[in-house]
Amino acid sequence: MLANLIGDRARSIGLPAAKRAAGVVTRLLPIPQPTLLVGPGASERLGHAVAGFGHHHVLVVTDAMIAKLGLHQPLLGALAAGGTPFTVFNEVTPDAPIPVIEKGIEAFKAAAADAIVAFGGGSVMDAAKVIGLAAANGRHPRSLVGYFRALHGPPPIYAVPTTAGTGSEVTVAAVISDPVNERKLVIADTRIVPKMAALDPSLMVGLPKPVTAATGMDALTHAVEAYLGYWNTAYSDRMALSATAMIFENLPLAYNDGANLAAREKMALASTYAGLAFTRANVGNVHAIAHQLGARYHTPHGLANAIMLPHVLRFSLPAATGRLADLAVRAKVGHEGEPTQELAERFLEAVDRLAAAVGIPRALDALREEDIPALAEAACWEADTNYPVPRRMTQEDCEAMLRAVLPRGKKAPVADQPEAARPRKAARKKKSAPAAAAGKTPRRRAAKTAKAA
Numbered sequence: 001m002l003a004n005l006i007g008d009r010a011r012s013i014g015l016p017a018a019k020r021a022a023g024v025v026t027r028l029l030p031i032p033q034p035t036l037l038v039g040p041g042a043s044e045r046l047g048h049a050v051a052g053f054g055h056h057h058v059l060v061v062t063d064a065m066i067a068k069l070g071l072h073q074p075l076l077g078a079l080a081a082g083g084t085p086f087t088v089f090n091e092v093t094p095d096a097p098i099p100v101i102e103k104g105i106e107a108f109k110a111a112a113a114d115a116i117v118a119f120g121g122g123s124v125m126d127a128a129k130v131i132g133l134a135a136a137n138g139r140h141p142r143s144l145v146g147y148f149r150a151l152h153g154p155p156p157i158y159a160v161p162t163t164a165g166t167g168s169e170v171t172v173a174a175v176i177s178d179p180v181n182e183r184k185l186v187i188a189d190t191r192i193v194p195k196m197a198a199l200d201p202s203l204m205v206g207l208p209k210p211v212t213a214a215t216g217m218d219a220l221t222h223a224v225e226a227y228l229g230y231w232n233t234a235y236s237d238r239m240a241l242s243a244t245a246m247i248f249e250n251l252p253l254a255y256n257d258g259a260n261l262a263a264r265e266k267m268a269l270a271s272t273y274a275g276l277a278f279t280r281a282n283v284g285n286v287h288a289i290a291h292q293l294g295a296r297y298h299t300p301h302g303l304a305n306a307i308m309l310p311h312v313l314r315f316s317l318p319a320a321t322g323r324l325a326d327l328a329v330r331a332k333v334g335h336e337g338e339p340t341q342e343l344a345e346r347f348l349e350a351v352d353r354l355a356a357a358v359g360i361p362r363a364l365d366a367l368r369e370e371d372i373p374a375l376a377e378a379a380c381w382e383a384d385t386n387y388p389v390p391r392r393m394t395q396e397d398c399e400a401m402l403r404a405v406l407p408r409g410k411k412a413p414v415a416d417q418p419e420a421a422r423p424r425k426a427a428r429k430k431k432s433a434p435a436a437a438a439g440k441t442p443r444r445r446a447a448k449t450a451k452a453a
């Protein structure tokens with residue numbers, strides 16, 4: 001997930017060539033991986049480990065909900081038992097808005113901290129990454145947006161994810177939000193990957209059902225987009241396929257019985273595997289659209305992905321049939337050797353079924369018809385400049401996919417809709433679609449408006 005990876009100069013020599021070149025670079029880039037502690041009680045074990053590293057003062061970054069539930073208490077107990085002083089900053093809010101990060105930087109400085117433990121979902125982990133990077137460089141978060149913008153790496157960051165979705169505990173990215181300009185911004189740097197992460201399923205037992213569902217579908221989207229994109233490697237493929245299999249098997253179990261520790265642990269691992277896959281191979285059109293929905297309507301990230309995923313997969317099918325067929329086998333809805341087209345179709349149906357089984361709505365209530373052109377323009381720009389997608393979407397393609405998730409009553413009659421926007425059954429009848437769209441995207445003014453990734 002490398003924001004603005006393709007610079008303006010590269011854009012002038014042609015996007016496809018620049019993106020392929022960027023793919024070669026990221027393929028060769030050494031990406032550190034954290035030591036993983038896995039299983040019930042892993043967060044406390046991480047506390048003992050961090051205490052043993054001899055930091056002078058640790059800033060524990062979390063949010064008000066986690067603080068209220070006291071999920072971080074065993075970790076704090078372990079730090080105290082090891083004689084490591086700490087300060088808790090519990091003010092992170094969803095999507096890590098810049099003003100909150102500014103407060104976190106102040107807390108880091110006031111405590112004279114030399115390490116950070118991020119204890120929460122993606123919003124907390126990403127806020128912690130940026131607090132550390134900004135504090136180490138004496139820079140404002142906004143000036144760090146993009147790829148490798150900092151001179152110094154952050155102090156050691158340790159992560160305890162409390163949702164199973166973003167994979168931020170292993171990724172080079174931090175997604176923050178700019179509430180003034182309604183944009184999501186990505187800071188990417190291999191040095192913000194945490195040094196150690198605890199995947200502790202006991203922390204996820206009380207995760208509300210909608211959060212379990214949305215974050216689980218975010219992890220699936222990471223795995224699928226990493227697998228379908230052309231920056232994939234043998235390693236990212238293994239991680240993506242394994243994550244896909246685990247999510248299909250365990251997300252409904254974790255959703256229906258939050259206390260199923262085995263399923264929670266598998267989901268935490270799947271989220272990490274998907275993170276390992278996409279931090280190497282990147283994401284795609286689903287994320288490009290979801291980021292705009294998150295920035296404009298504050299739609300939870302995983303929910304926006306979950307709603308868009310079926311439509312983007314339907315759109316991608318002509319260019320990714322074989323890869324979708326592989327995913328069908330790993331999702332256990334088919335067997336190797338069956339006709340590829342059939343398998344690919346079955347994977348799309350399985351994604352639909354999974355989303356329905358975990359209560360994902362088909363429409364996005366907040367979406368407004370009049371916003372669609374600008375949302376699509378920003379999404380196309382983000383995808384064009386960042387993501388190695390199997391099929392490039394034009395402005396028209398993207399608008400059609402967005403119109404397909406307009407809430408009931410705001411949709412045009414089916415006959416007036418372009419093919420890509422029609423309800424899924426109608427779309428399925430079409431035997432094949434034209435090959436990958438040839439560059440017909442209208443010229444964009446979006447450079448000014450869309451810098452999210």
Ligand SMILES: NC(=O)c1ccc[n+]([C@@H]2O[C@H](COP(=O)([O-])OP(=O)(O)OC[C@H]3O[C@@H](n4cnc5c(N)ncnc54)[C@H](O)[C@@H]3O)[C@@H](O)[C@H]2O)c1
Binds near residue numbers: 094126173
């Ligand atoms: N850095 C990356 O690589 C990366 C990847 C994907 C997404 N993201 C970003 O991560 C953010 C979303 O993170 P998220 O989906 O984990 O949600 P989140 O961190 O915003 O948390 C969602 C809600 O769940 C609550 N919560 C978290 N853990 C809980 C628990 N164990 N029990 C009860 N409540 C709990 C939180 O308090 C919050 O209200 C978005 O900003 C997204 O863009 C980052």
Ligand SMILES: [Fe+2]
Binds near residue numbers: 221
């Ligand atoms: Fe995501």
